[in-house]
Amino acid sequence: MNAMTPLPGDACAAILDKARSGERLSPDEALILALSAPLHDLCAAAMEARLQKHGRNAYYVHNVHVNFTNVCVNACRFCAFYKKHGAPGGRTLSVDDIVADLAAKSHLPIREIHIVGGLNPELPLEYYLDMLRAVSRQCPQAGIKAFTAVEVAHLADTRGVAEFEILAALKEAGLMMLPGGGAEVFSPALREKLCPEKISGERWLQIHATAHGQGLPTNATMLFGHIESWSDRVAHLSALRDLQDLTGGFTCFIPLAYQPANNALKASGPDGLTVLRVMALARLFLDNIPHLKAYWAMLGIKAAQMALWAGADDFDGTIIEERIGHAAGADSPKGLTLTELRQAIEAAGMVAVERTPDFRPVSR
Numbered sequence: 001m002n003a004m005t006p007l008p009g010d011a012c013a014a015i016l017d018k019a020r021s022g023e024r025l026s027p028d029e030a031l032i033l034a035l036s037a038p039l040h041d042l043c044a045a046a047m048e049a050r051l052q053k054h055g056r057n058a059y060y061v062h063n064v065h066v067n068f069t070n071v072c073v074n075a076c077r078f079c080a081f082y083k084k085h086g087a088p089g090g091r092t093l094s095v096d097d098i099v100a101d102l103a104a105k106s107h108l109p110i111r112e113i114h115i116v117g118g119l120n121p122e123l124p125l126e127y128y129l130d131m132l133r134a135v136s137r138q139c140p141q142a143g144i145k146a147f148t149a150v151e152v153a154h155l156a157d158t159r160g161v162a163e164f165e166i167l168a169a170l171k172e173a174g175l176m177m178l179p180g181g182g183a184e185v186f187s188p189a190l191r192e193k194l195c196p197e198k199i200s201g202e203r204w205l206q207i208h209a210t211a212h213g214q215g216l217p218t219n220a221t222m223l224f225g226h227i228e229s230w231s232d233r234v235a236h237l238s239a240l241r242d243l244q245d246l247t248g249g250f251t252c253f254i255p256l257a258y259q260p261a262n263n264a265l266k267a268s269g270p271d272g273l274t275v276l277r278v279m280a281l282a283r284l285f286l287d288n289i290p291h292l293k294a295y296w297a298m299l300g301i302k303a304a305q306m307a308l309w310a311g312a313d314d315f316d317g318t319i320i321e322e323r324i325g326h327a328a329g330a331d332s333p334k335g336l337t338l339t340e341l342r343q344a345i346e347a348a349g350m351v352a353v354e355r356t357p358d359f360r361p362v363s364r
Contacts, residue, residue, distance in 0.1 A: 010035040012240070016045045019284045027213040028237045034230045035038035036160030039273060039280075044282035046311030053290065054313040056348035060341050060357060063112035063143075064105060068093045074150075076184075077265040078197040078226060078258060083118075092120055097130050102138045105320070109116045109338075110139055112317065115146035116181055119154040125166070128155065129173040136174035143176040143357035145219075150182035153199045162208050167214055174253035176357055178211050180219035180254055186239050187232045194226070194265070201236075205243050212249025217358055220250050220289070224278055225258040225270025233278065237285050244288045251359055252291035252314060253282055257298045275303050277308045283311025291359055294342070298335075305348040314359075315345055 015029045016037065023031075033042060049335040070083050083090040093101075113135055128147065135144055147155075147170065156163045165220050167175075180195070184194055184202030199207075208218050220240050224233060244250045255278050260269040270278070293314040294307035304315060320335040336344070338354075345352040354362040 004142065009036075009038075016041055019045055020048055024287055025285050026235050030234045030237070030281060031230060033284070034234065034281050035130070039277060041138055042280045042284075043276055046283040047309055049283050049287075049290075050311045050313055056130035056349070056351045057313065057353045058308055058345045058348070059291070059314045059353050059355040059361075060338075060345065061112045061355050061357065062109050062264050062338060063114055063357075064102065064108075064110055064320045066093075066098055066101075066113060066115040066135075067114065067117055068098060069117040069120045069123065071120040071122075072199040073121055073154075074119055074195065076198060078184075078194060078223065078263050078267075092123070093128070095134050098131060099134050099138050102135065106138075109115040109352075110142045111362070113139060113142050113144050113146070115144065116151065116179060116180060119151065121158070123170070125155050125159055125169065129169060132170060132173035132175055144174055145177045145357050146170075146175055147205045148181040149211075150199055152178070152211075153203060163210050164214070167207075167216060171214060172214055175216065176291040177216055177251070178208065178218040180252075181223035183221045184223045184237070185228045185232050186236045187228070190228055190232060194223075205239060208249065209243060209247055212247035214218050215236055217249055217251045219252045219254055219293075221254045221256050223256045223258055225274060226265055226302075234281075234285075237282060241286055241288060244286075248288075250289045252293050253286050253289045254295050255279060255282060255291040256295060258300060258305075272303055272306070275299060276306060279307045279310040279312050301344055303345060308345070308348050308350050311348050314355075315341065317341065327331075 011032060012290050015033055019025055071090045071092055114352055132144060152163055152166050155166045159166065182198065184191065188200065191198065191201065207243065209217050211281035211348065222233065222236050240250065241255065257275060258267060260267060291314050292302035292312045293313035293316055295316050297316065297319050313320060318336050318338060318341060342352040356362060
């Protein structure tokens, strides 16, 4: 190595200095950091970026999860939640079931209702619209974040209409925003191994762009810690950043830690160091997506607390009652009280700030 070629440590330091100055990192630079940057330096730079955007605020929301069906025509290799149509263990809630469950929680200050499910071929669009209207009536104070791009595509295909029409109907019925699920990893080669029946990454991006054009904000996700490489992860982040440059519609990025139990993939899942490295890189590279979530339901409380020091600014919420990650072996609690949530945030040295689904702070 000659004198004109920087050592790997020098190269990483220069890239981190570039990030600290507010300059945009290239995908190649992000990959260098991912592979070579000392973890402490990477997290410190991400923490600086987090402090500039949010100070020590760590956001949370009082939310309820509704997983209305586990029946699904897809058979994603990493999923332990789905059941094939007609298989034992399949369940689908009626709209009345969903409303009754929410009515039983009416004493709680719920601000967000998160609704996702499998692709049940027996459920027509009217079921989804009736659900949104009924939930809106039961919980008028809560915003509804519902239906992944995969579900929107399923409804469009079974109905024989464009995704634009499906999104317009859902929005009119009460939909506030789309969650980010179904993105997994955008690499076509990986999707062929992970989820060959699922829509392509390109279509996922197109549906989110369509939602943004209709004034529906969305979240974005990436499933990590299975068979993907750092190159796959950086390419995924690049695709999200490029779309955000065009639409500005992504509110939050959520790295989802693969859960290794009870599914066909049989990968190991990410270790703690990988979790922190993914978080920090996401904060530095996704300079145009305002929020980064430490999703405690899949990370566990302790790792999520550490992620708040690696660039994350959101701790999600009470999550009553998450089923999808726990079906795959997540050993986190199935819900937290508001007090437990605030205590976890404050124990990490952050300021707990309650928010709405679209990240407006709530005055307490």
